[in-house]
Amino acid sequence: xxxxxxxxxxxxxxxxxxxxxxxxxxxxxxxxxxxxxxxxxxxxxxxxxxxxxxxxxxxxxxxxxxxxxxxxxxxxxxxxxxxxxxxxxxxxxxxxxxxxxxxxxxxxxxxxxxxxxxxxxxxxxxxxxxxxxxxxxxxxxxxxxxxxxxxxxxxxxxxxxxxxxxxxxxxxxxxxxxxxxxxxxxxxxxxxxxxxxxxxxxxxxxxxxxxxxxxxxxxxxxxxxxxxxxxxxxxxxxxxxxxxxxxxxxxxxxxxxxxxxxxxxxxxxxxxxxxxxxxxxxxxxxxxxxxxxxxx
Amino acid sequence: xxxxxxxxxxxxxxxxxxxxxxxxxxxxxxxxxxxxxxxxxxxxxxxxxxxxxxxxxxxxxxxxxxxxxxxxxxxxxxxxxxxxxxxxxxxxxxxxxxxxxxxxxxxxxxxxxxxxxxxxxxxxxxxxxxxxxxxxxxxxxxxxxxxxxxxxxxxxxxxxxxxxxxxxxxxxxxxxxxxxxxxxxxxxxxxxxxxxxxxxxxxxxxxxxxxxxxxxxxxxxxxxxxxxxxxxxxxxxxxxxxxxxxxxxxxxxxxxxxxxxxxxxxxxxxxxxxxxxxxxxxxxxxxxxxxxxxxxxxxxxxxxxxxxxxxxxxxxxxxxxxxxxxxxxxxxxxxxxxxxxxxxxxxxxxxxxxxxxxxxxxxxxxxxxxxxxxxxxxxxxxxxxxxxxxxxxxxxxxxxxxxxxxxxx
Numbered sequence: 001x002x003x004x005x006x007x008x009x010x011x012x013x014x015x016x017x018x019x020x021x022x023x024x025x026x027x028x029x030x031x032x033x034x035x036x037x038x039x040x041x042x043x044x045x046x047x048x049x050x051x052x053x054x055x056x057x058x059x060x061x062x063x064x065x066x067x068x069x070x071x072x073x074x075x076x077x078x079x080x081x082x083x084x085x086x087x088x089x090x091x092x093x094x095x096x097x098x099x100x101x102x103x104x105x106x107x108x109x110x111x112x113x114x115x116x117x118x119x120x121x122x123x124x125x126x127x128x129x130x131x132x133x134x135x136x137x138x139x140x141x142x143x144x145x146x147x148x149x150x151x152x153x154x155x156x157x158x159x160x161x162x163x164x165x166x167x168x169x170x171x172x173x174x175x176x177x178x179x180x181x182x183x184x185x186x187x188x189x190x191x192x193x194x195x196x197x198x199x200x201x202x203x204x205x206x207x208x209x210x211x212x213x214x215x216x217x218x219x220x221x222x223x224x225x226x227x228x229x230x231x232x233x234x235x236x237x238x239x240x241x242x243x244x245x246x247x248x249x250x251x252x253x254x255x256x257x258x259x260x261x262x263x264x265x266x267x268x269x270x271x272x273x274x275x276x277x278x279x280x281x282x283x284x285x286x287x288x289x290x291x292x293x294x295x296x
Numbered sequence: 297x298x299x300x301x302x303x304x305x306x307x308x309x310x311x312x313x314x315x316x317x318x319x320x321x322x323x324x325x326x327x328x329x330x331x332x333x334x335x336x337x338x339x340x341x342x343x344x345x346x347x348x349x350x351x352x353x354x355x356x357x358x359x360x361x362x363x364x365x366x367x368x369x370x371x372x373x374x375x376x377x378x379x380x381x382x383x384x385x386x387x388x389x390x391x392x393x394x395x396x397x398x399x400x401x402x403x404x405x406x407x408x409x410x411x412x413x414x415x416x417x418x419x420x421x422x423x424x425x426x427x428x429x430x431x432x433x434x435x436x437x438x439x440x441x442x443x444x445x446x447x448x449x450x451x452x453x454x455x456x457x458x459x460x461x462x463x464x465x466x467x468x469x470x471x472x473x474x475x476x477x478x479x480x481x482x483x484x485x486x487x488x489x490x491x492x493x494x495x496x497x498x499x500x501x502x503x504x505x506x507x508x509x510x511x512x513x514x515x516x517x518x519x520x521x522x523x524x525x526x527x528x529x530x531x532x533x534x535x536x537x538x539x540x541x542x543x544x545x546x547x548x549x550x551x552x553x554x555x556x557x558x559x560x561x562x563x564x565x566x567x568x569x570x571x572x573x574x575x576x577x578x579x580x581x582x583x584x585x586x587x588x589x590x591x592x593x594x595x596x597x598x599x600x601x602x603x604x605x606x607x608x609x610x611x612x613x614x615x616x617x618x619x620x621x622x623x624x625x626x627x628x629x630x631x632x633x634x635x636x637x638x639x640x641x642x643x644x645x646x647x648x649x650x651x652x653x654x655x656x657x658x659x660x661x662x663x664x665x666x667x668x669x670x671x672x673x674x675x676x677x678x679x680x681x682x683x684x685x686x687x688x689x690x691x692x693x694x695x696x697x698x699x700x701x702x703x704x705x
Contacts, residue, residue: 063603063604064473064604064605065473065478065479065482065590065591065605066482067328067482067485067486067489067591068328068330068486068489070486071472074472074473078473081604086602087602087603088602111589112326112589113588113589113590113597113599113603113605114602114603114604115603116587116588116589116594116603117586117588117599117601117602117603118603138328139326139327139328139589139592140326141325141326141327141329141332143316143325143332144324144325144326161329162328162329163329164328164329164330165330166329166330166331166332166333166334166492167329167332167333168333171332171333175329186329186330188490189330189489189490189491189492189493190330190489190490191486191489191490194490195490
């Protein structure tokens with residue numbers, strides 16, 4: 001007898017992907033680190049992201065030891081921590097955002113330790129109350145689902161799992177088992193914001209994942225330019241851009257590392273360009289071409 | 297408070313971990329998905345090697361003829377007289393090839409790297425003892441080797457940096473974070489994620505994702521096994537007291553593991569209290585930290601209230617890791633091992649005492665263990681057999697000791 005299928009409640013993330021599908025558009029997921037370079041700049045920024053074209057906001061929870069991140073996001077974590085950001089303040093930021101915006105999904109991304117010491121039971125309740133829609137936690141694999149994934153699901157928070165080029169077919173079902181919202185395909189074996197992904201390789205991996213799940217698949221790690229965004233989005237349901245946006249923040253800061261009047265516009269300009277690239281007709285044509293290719 | 301975390305006593309202290317790599321609450325496999333398939337493959341390869349007589353025979357051969365095992369069990373006669381009390385023995389692991397116990401583990405892991413057909417070796421190092429041992433086995437077996445080392449540590453451990461370079465390893469300075477051992481480990485993990493197909497990561501201590509804590513312990517447990525036999529030979533019985541220093545805790549696990557179920561034996565792990573635990577400048581994870589998750593395992597960590605990892609501080613670069621092997625965390629909670637701490641100045645004093653009385657220059661790491669011995673031995677009877685693991689020699693430390701004593705060389 002097979003166990004009853006876990007049916008997660010319909011969330012902002014589900015509605016977001018459904019609406020995009022109807023509009024024949026791909027999701028633009030934008031990452032910034034919460035509190036980089038300070039709480040207020042960061043909050044102003046996330047408030048402006050939806051109007052600039054972000055469909056889903058991924059908010060990094062700064063951590064002292066971000067092992068999966070490249071130099072750009074490492075530096076942003078350090079800036080945020082130096083600016084006094086804590087996990088509680090990140091949840092406060094989400095609360096403040098939700099006072100004005102009820103529709104744009106917010107996904108928190110980070111590492112387990114700050115959540116573990118929060119501790120977990122309080123964190124998932126506070127996160128749900130703040131209006132968090134999903135979690136991406138780099139260092140909690142499916143083997144440890146009882147740690148955080150299941151408590152999060154109980155509070156109606158999606159647990160978005162990373163699938164990687166090394167996730168083989170034998171492992172994929174375990175990775176997908178308790179995943180909800182969407183699947184985040186990590187396009188390279190590596191850390192954030194370093195190597196550029198190979199489109200053909202991404203396509204074959206995303207196809208492999210889509211054969212096993214009905215969830216949307218978003219692709220990230222190494223997507224930097226509107227051109228890459230367009231090319232990669234053609235083979236997925238969305239793309240995640242992080243290091244490129246965080247670089248825009250870093251470039252805008254003054255000598256003391258403080259925000260300037262360029263900080264917000266530097267980031268929203270790139271988000272606009274990325275969003276426009278995703279709305280071009282071209283990717284749709286590419287998808288039609290897929291019919292010529294043998295299925296797996 | 298951490299001292300309240302005492303849990304029930306198990307039937308045996310030597311059966312861990314469980315199949316998912318847990319020692320009670322601690323251990324596990326908290327790594328990014330990119331590494332998970334690799335970690336599982338490593339576990340399988342290690343399980344197969346462990347029961348393969350050929351692997352064991354090759355390792356034994358290397359340990360004897362290349363590593364220089366067994367290391368002597370030496371009666372420290374003058375120190376015993378000086379302190380008055382327990383009969384003090386040194387397990388002389390500083391006489392191993394490369395000058396510390398680190399070679400035991402590296403010989404095991406390089407054999408495994410060859411079985412898994414990896415072509416490149418990476419490692420992290422703090423004091424440089426592990427880095428030197430890795431560079432040594434990489435040279436011996438012809439692997440390209442990259443060692444990640446905090447920029448701060450490179451400055452204070454110059455002799456070891458030069459040794460690694462002589463051995464053909466590339467030493468990559470790590471400036472991210474605070475440029476110490478934890479950052480070196482982060483950087484090694486980042487390298488590994490980016491080169492999973494080709495690279496074997498030789499972790500130097502009993503920490504990291506399962507199976508590392510178990511594997512490193514097993515390779516180091518030769519220390520305790522030898523002590524058992526040698527003490528039987530010398531005194532016709534087992535020791536009464538064991539003492540070892542703890543950074544990540546590999547030399548201590550190596551000494552302790554064989555004796556964990558001999559419950560009449562008192563076991564002490566000695567952490568570095570730096571300038572004193574109450575100053576906040578220390579790296580006593582068990583005595584001054586609390587449980588958390590870092591570098592693939594759950595264990596006691598130095599961290600702030602928000603779960604951000606703090607830097608450890610110690611005069612000894614080999615002890616200033618903000619975490620500790622998960623098995624030690626479990627041994628603390630079960631009460632089987634007593635974990636104490638020793639300050640920089642106590643370790644410096646012990647360093648000089650050992651040098652003058654025994655003609656042995658110890659590394660600053662085991663000088664911490666020795667400092668505890670100087671407190672403990674006088675409280676014990678003369679028939680108490682005490683074994684301290686002298687896990688490294690002090691050549692690498694003479695410059696920093698001179699600096700701390702206000703001398704120039």
